Amino acid sequence: MILQSLWQSLEASSVGVYIAELSWAFPTIESIHVIALVTVIGTIAVMDLRLLGAASRDTAVTLMSRDTLPFTWGAFVLAAITGSLLFVSKATSYAHNPYFIAKMICMAFAGINMAIFHSSTWKTVTQWDSDCAIPLGGKIAASLSLFFWVLVVFFGRAIGFTLGIYG
Numbered sequence: 015m016i017l018q019s020l021w022q023s024l025e026a027s028s029v030g031v032y033i034a035e036l037s038w039a040f041p042t043i044e045s046i047h048v049i050a051l052v053t054v055i056g057t058i059a060v061m062d063l064r065l066l067g068a069a070s071r072d073t074a075v076t077l078m079s080r081d082t083l084p085f086t087w088g089a090f091v092l093a094a095i096t097g098s099l100l101f102v103s104k105a106t107s108y109a110h111n112p113y114f115i116a117k118m119i120c121m122a123f124a125g126i127n128m129a130i131f132h133s134s135t136w137k138t139v140t141q142w143d144s145d146c147a148i149p150l151g152g153k154i155a156a157s158l159s160l161f162f163w164v165l166v167v168f169f170g171r172a173i174g175f176t177l178g179i180y181g
Contacts (some may be wrong), residue, residue: 021105033103040103047096051170053089055163057082065148065156074144108173110180117169124162131155 024030033039063069064078101108108114135151142149148156 024102024105030102050089050093057086062156065152113169113172120162120165127158
């Protein structure tokens with residue numbers, strides 16, 4: 015009940031009403047959100063494919079990480095801001111939508127996967143940085159990452175088709 019009140023308050027806020035009522039606001043924010051998310055997933059996929067040995071095998075993993083990471087984090091921040099704005103405009107609908115919930119769970123799992131990778135396998139990167147033989151932990155992390163981010167896209171796309179059906 016408390017959360018329901020929170021969602022309603024967010025929707026009734028000046029920001030929520032502004033985004034929901036202006037004909038151009040929601041589609042503009044959504045377009046920026048999609049572009050940011052594509053950038054996040056694209057840069058992560060480049061890194062994951064390198065860890066899987068499927069692309070850029072001649073590039074050191076640390077060099078690729080250094081080149082892609084600023085774009086990944088910048089785009090992630092932009093996607094989080096725009097996603098939050100979209101959420102505020104239809105908080106009640108989003109909060110009850112199982113596809114939205116699944117998207118958030120997959121993003122959390124992707125973050126946990128990244129944290130585990132960086133706190134374990136990445137610590138030995140100097141030993142395998144330029145090798146084609148990536149440790150099993152790196153390959154598992156890359157596979158899980160691709161899996162979770164593909165699901166984020168799938169569930170995110172499903173949200174648009176199911177808004178208003180739930181809740």
